[in-house]
Amino acid sequence: MAVPSGPVSPSTEAERAMFDFVDAYDRAYEMAADRHGMTVAQACVLGRIARPRGMRELADELGCDASNITQIVSRLEARDLVERHADPHDRRSRRLTRTPAGDELNAAFEKTFEFARAAASNLTLEEQAQLAGLLRKALGGAAGAVQVGEEPS
Amino acid sequence: MAVPSGPVSPSTEAERAMFDFVDAYDRAYEMAADRHGMTVAQACVLGRIARPRGMRELADELGCDASNITQIVSRLEARDLVERHADPHDRRSRRLTRTPAGDELNAAFEKTFEFARAAASNLTLEEQAQLAGLLRKALGGAAGAVQVGEEPS
DNA sequence: GGGTGATGCTTGAGTCAATCAAGCATTCCC
DNA sequence: GGGAATGCTTGATTGACTCAAGCATCACCC
Secondary structure (H helix, E strand, O other): OOOOOOOOOOOOHHHHHHHHHHHHHHHHHHHHHHHOOOOHHHHHHHHOOOOOEEHHHHHHHHOOOHHHHHHHHHHHHHOOOEEEEEEOOEEEEEEEEEOHHHHHHHHHHHHHOOHHHHHHHOOOHHHHHHHHHHHHHHHOOOOOOOOOOOOOO | OOOOOOOOOOOOHHHHHHHHHHHHHHHHHHHHHHHOOOOHHHHHHHHOOOOOEEHHHHHHHHOOOHHHHHHHHHHHHHOOOEEEEEEOOEEEEEEEEEOHHHHHHHHHHHHHOOHHHHHHHOOOHHHHHHHHHHHHHHHOOOOOOOOOOOOOO
C-alpha cells in the first residue's frame, strides 16, 4: 500500500486530521513489516496466530477469501514462521500455530511498530482517554464495528 | 487491502480505539472505491488530479515508484477518466488531467466515501475540534508528517 | 447406513499493485 | 557540445486478492 487510502479534498480540519492520522498509521505499519522482511498482509496474519486458529476463522476475521489466507500462510510456512497442524476434531480443518521463530519475529515486529504507543505517548493519560472516547463516538458508539460508512442511499 | 494494517495486541484502550478507527476508515475507503469499479490506488490517484499534475509529482506525493503511477494512470486512461497531455514547458513531462467523466466519477466516489463526514457528524463541533487537536498532537505536533514511528533505534 | 448437502481447504487462472532494472527522450549546465 | 540528471515507459518479477473448481470430510436426515 504505497498509495494511501485517503481522501483528497477533506472539507474540515477534523477530516484532514483523520486522514493524516490514518495515513501515518498505515505507512508506519507498512514500514515496520518491511523492516522485518514481511508484507503488510503477512505481518497481519502472523500477528493473529497468537493462539491456534483455523484458516476459515482467519479469512472471516480479515474479510477475505479463504484461498487468500492459504497463500499468505504458505509463504509464512515457507519461512518456518507458522505451522499447519491437523485438527483432531475435524480433519478438514488446519490449526495454525506460530513456530518459536514466528513468535520471535512477531514480537520484534510489534516492538518496531510503535506508532500507536508513540502517538499515545504524545498525550497525557487524560488526553488518551479523551481521544479513545472521541474515536469510539465517531465510529458510532458500538465497539468499533464498521458502523460508519454503510450504504449511502 | 482486504487485510487490515492493524496491530493485534494493542495494550491500551486508546491504542485499540486507534486501530479500530484506522481499520474502519481503510475498509470504508476500499468499499467506496469498489462500489465505483475502482481499486484503492485508482481512486486515490484519480482524486489527486483535481488540477493538472505531472507523473513525477504524483509519485513523490504517494511515495512510490514512477512506473507504478504509469500503470495506474494507464488503467484510468483506458477508462477515459484521465488524459495525458504534453507539457509545453518540458516535453519529457506529461500533464495529467481528469476528463469530464473522471470529474464525475470522482465526485460520485467522494460522495460515497462519507466515512470522515459521518464520523465527524457523530460529534459536536466542539468535539470535532477536540479530536482534530488530539490527533495532531498524537501525530507529533507538526502538520501530519510521519513524525511518529521513525527509526526505533 | 447411505445419500445429500454443507464446510474447510487447496489449486489454478486471472487482475492489479508494487518494485527494480533498462532504456529513450529531453533538459540542464559547465 | 557533451555529460549528467530528469520524466516517463517497458519488461520482468513478486505478492495480494478474487473467483471457479475440486477434494476430503463432516452433518443431517430418511
